[in-house]
Amino acid sequence: MPEHWANLDLHLDVNLDGSRLGRSLEDALRAAARAGRLPPGTRLPSSRALAADLGIARNTVADAYGQLAAEGWLTARTGAGTWVTETPTLAAAAPVEAAAPTAPRFRYDLRPGTPDLSAFPRREWLAAARRALAGVADHVLDYPDPRGLAQLREALSGYLARARGVDVEPDRIVVCAGFTHGLALLVEALRGRGASAVAVESHGLPEHRAVIADGGLRLAVLPVDSDGAVPDEAVLGGAGAALLTPAHQFPLGVTLAPGRRRVLTEWAADTGAVLIEDDYDGEFRYDRHPVGAMQALAPDHVVYGGTASKALAPGLRLGWLAVPARLLDEVVAAARGAGGGPDAVSQLTLAEFIASGGYDRQVRHARLAYRRRRDELVAMVGHGAHGVRVAGIAAGLHALIRVHSGQTEAEAIAAALRRDLAVAGLADYAAGQAAAGLVVGYARSLT
């Protein structure tokens, strides 16, 4: 028996309790991978061998392997076996988005997810903080309302209505520490209502899939085509919710077509399921007016999620959810439980920044700057010798560059790295099989 197996056995002994085996095996493997006890690159026994070893059904093992592959912990190569994922791992490395705080290793870091941090309006933000703190009563500095401060929910209700067409009164807004934190609250609320699975798009942030899986819900994977997520009934059937990026699919860049929006909201209305709209870059549309939020079509069935991470800075840890009334109590209970909401001073400052027009001004400036950088990127790539295709550029802070036929994705990324240029690949975001492609963020200036 190879060394790795012995290691695996050790930890499964601890965790398998003889009941609900599939779940326990899955949990044990996930925990071991997360904590590094199963290091990246470890080859797992075949499902047949492990099943025999543990005296359980082969399907139980195969299901656990399949789920963990969907979450990105394991990589299966057909006919060759199953490995603990080498890179990017959620366990051993910070998520791609979190890489920047350590010293940048590349001259040009074009991995997506981070806006132009040099554009953060430090002076205006501090001025807003000063005005905000001058005007509030002491009790605002107490343990905060788990929904967030009333001042900020009021300001967001107005802003979201005019900027994104979102239909929400302040009482149904829950302020959170960025969208991923908001998603964790939603997962807890959904599990409390008896949901067992969440449909996700075939490509998206692995952090989001991990939050769903860590929260005890299964992932069901929706295909994505040029009209956005495909409302596949077989996938949606068992799901209590679907996580979507309607305005600008991440990372594929397509917009969810009106017909699809209708079908999906009808599905939610008919089944009592919830659509989760991740509007991570909805303010940044270049080709025409912004695509309005899907939430406005069905405010009782769509949770709208937004963030200040793109317009201001991820470091502020400020996001928001517009929550249907029927889900509100559970989401607020989840927010109260773990106590991880944003601080009062930042909330007051953002409220003042929105109310004084500073936020709109910042979005306008950023939109112009990003559009210019997108045009530069398209021009650069267009001048390359390989005739590559650039897609998904009608909006947002990233583009998708299809790899030409003579190259694998890994070869293309390696070629970029040799030129001191860090980019991400579609495989970094795929819930299953991925076409080859480079995901290039253009928010940060190249010059």
Add this chain to the structure above:
Amino acid sequence: MPEHWANLDLHLDVNLDGSRLGRSLEDALRAAARAGRLPPGTRLPSSRALAADLGIARNTVADAYGQLAAEGWLTARTGAGTWVTETPTLAAAAPVEAAAPTAPRFRYDLRPGTPDLSAFPRREWLAAARRALAGVADHVLDYPDPRGLAQLREALSGYLARARGVDVEPDRIVVCAGFTHGLALLVEALRGRGASAVAVESHGLPEHRAVIADGGLRLAVLPVDSDGAVPDEAVLGGAGAALLTPAHQFPLGVTLAPGRRRVLTEWAADTGAVLIEDDYDGEFRYDRHPVGAMQALAPDHVVYGGTASKALAPGLRLGWLAVPARLLDEVVAAARGAGGGPDAVSQLTLAEFIASGGYDRQVRHARLAYRRRRDELVAMVGHGAHGVRVAGIAAGLHALIRVHSGQTEAEAIAAALRRDLAVAGLADYAAGQAAAGLVVGYARSLT
């Protein structure tokens, strides 16, 4: 069958899946109570009746009821039955600490947990924010390191060593959004290591017990006497961790005796368990030098948790954990997962506030003010006609007033309310049976 039972049946049908029944029943009841589907005051069927109804063992039901009573969801009155807890509920109301942001309902609110918010140094805090933001590179505003910013961990390492005797290098500090959030991270880490129960003190914040139970760990209850938590081997036996308030037991006010500290750290060293030291008010000691942190006795076995909630304001949502090396990876993974950490601007500001001496100055001023208010309270109570005893006043921001024998705790609280004075009772914090007593916070001025 009474109406309430029908309601209960409905939701148990959804959640009971035939396996691991005890856990599922407990989960189903907790979820129903939290979401208000089982409203406060609902009387539950007897364990015998419910067991017969569901066709399961009576002990399974009794265990679930016992666990939920320990968490505060249910109240059992011997011989009379079991009810969904009326007040304070974790589900239907904000925790006691979170009550202030809504309009205060009482002229004098002496419930414990909140410092004097009028003492928050708004001007100095804004000045520190300005200095902090002027000096940092842009990448500090990116997605933060899940451990917190290096600047703050560096400042905390020095502060905790000189103010509390904590032995921790910056790399083992994890910044969190207050202690409750830090506890949630620890619970996730402990569960990942296979822990199944956490020992808690007989009295403490129900929010903490709820975080442990919500995280899937069972509660085991340690008695507390005049030397602090009693290291009862029968209770500690099955526990992978113990949550303690060594410097100033909350709410009983006693200090954990040196002999007990030794026994507990030896237990942790021998069994691989973890002690969690909630040092919520360790800086505020009046009778002699501060009692040093227990963490210094056994840095490899104690997680030290502190907060800026008492010295500055709870609304800042800033706390910190000093984590033993063997637990660090799991805690950081938990912090990365849900994305709920504090924002970069607040972290930088606190780092600058500590480095510039502002934090020490603030603690010194607050300590003097709280000591004066404590003396006023003792004088007032001492002048009362009833000969009541005031305890737990050597430290902290709250005192314990024993109710005299002619009164129940509820009567004493009601009498105070008639004088427009809100106080808490020991029953609000008890994991099981409680002696009668009033818990009175004196941080906020009465004048």
